[in-house]
Amino acid sequence: MNLFTISWANIIRKPLNTTLSLMLLAFGVGLISLMLVMENQLQDQFDRNIKDIDMVLGAKGSPLQMILSAVYQVDAPTGNINMKEAQRVMKHPYIADAIPLAYGDNYEKYRIVGAPHKYAEHYNVQLAEGKLYERPFDAVLGAGVAKESGLKIGDTFYSAHGLEDATDVHTNREFHVVGIYSESQSVVDHLILTPIQSIWDVHTEEGDSIPDDEKEYTAVLLKKKNPLAMVTIPNTIKDTNMTIALPAIEINRLNENFGLGMQALGVIALIIVVISFVSVFISLFNSLKERKYELALIRTMGGSRLKVFVLILQEGMILSLLGFIIGFVFSRIGLIIMSHQMEENFHYTLNDMGPIPMEWLMLLITIFVGSLASLLPAVEAVNIDISKTLADG
């Protein structure tokens, strides 16, 4: 027997009140927690994928679409660009490094991207098994693709035209899986990489090849040597169908728009949390009326004022703590569901289930506010007129 047992007995004796308070708190905490974790992990992945890419060269169109397509591989490309014209930009003295990409085909919705080896190196992706692609139609699978598609080294597959469609299969050319990358939490995890030549050759008959003048890239990821690059390069490509998009600026704009929705959601979650604390307060205060005699009794049996105070304060704190724990579990269930959806739609994963630092802070705040909500009832309990309460009893 201790004060905790008594508080606990009181909490479970009022299942309806307790459930209401807990549900509200858990829901609010869960929502905030889910938002924090998602923001945290998405931000991480967004940042990782944008790493050192200052500019993206692609066909004219929406710059945001260019970034989403070329950097994150979630949107469709704006079109293709002429290889020779693109190479002029890649060799520009203000450009430090350039990674050309050619894509537009898929295997069971996994994008097949033609790229030089340095594309994977850029994201520090290591080879887990097999070897790197060397010849056309060699393919190395991202870790996620290997896990989900069931393809193994030595397997072969046909690509299909488009990024998701599987109706127009290029049965003339067979890809060979030669290697598998290890997991990197970057965009490469969900791609199938191959030499650019494969993408060109897949649209020709065996033995044929496209003349150099007609070869195309889909986009080029650029790293600048000189900040002036951002000003001068757009001028040099004015007469082509190409344009330059800046990932940092586009993603900022995206965040601002997304952020507004997230903020609104955050405010709603916060309101729910506040209501839950009011509910804790009201249920404690209400039960106090019924338990007045009980508390007076505790005092007559030798219980000090401090014990009565702790008893009530503790009930609020236990409720808050429980609400937080349930909310935390809610948020993780939500995260698993969201992760599943994102995986299906965007090939993005949210897989870190552990608590983030902000959540520890939330735990402290929850317990603090929880005890604050029970402070007034606790003070009230301490100041009960024992004699009068017992005489009225």
Added chain:
Amino acid sequence: MLISQGIQFSYPEGKPFQFPDFTCNEREQMLLLGQSGTGKTTLLHLLAGLLRPTGGKLEIAGSSMMDLSSAKMDKFRGEHIGIIFQTAHFIDSLRVEDNLIMPQFLTGRKIDRSKAKDILGRLNLAHKANSFTSQLSVGEQQRVAIARALINDPKLILADEPTSALDDSNARGVIHLLKEQAELTGASLIIVTHDQRLKDEFAKSVVL
């Protein structure tokens, strides 16, 4: 054991009470008889240290109740005085046995469940140890309240109108139980009542 000399008490708005002098020796059993309005419950609360007299002298077990601080009073009461109120009240969320060990816990004594079981056995309540108090009959509740008053081996047991709602035979039963248990525990027993039926049961009574 208990010495009450000229104690007075007045509520903020209301006429002052002036109580007669009386003493109660160790293991002595006595009645404080009074009609309603004579301040019976007030006197019981004064004796229990729930109220502080505005004048006079009150000494229990060698301690002057006038001088104890409120925190010390809580502790003193928990350790030396067992109180049985007119209507039995409990901590509703706890079971009978847990209610019984509350005085042990609240005074910081070692929790002794076997003692609680013994006392429940003595009062024919052993089978109710795991019931909630709200599931008991009124008579059973009153016996649990008596058991709870005995658990800390008090020097003084105070009972407020323990028989007012009972018929003759039940009233006699409760009084015998109280007398017997007080004796077993070695406590003095003071019953505050207006119930004239009890007069014959006690050798000593003081009329308010």
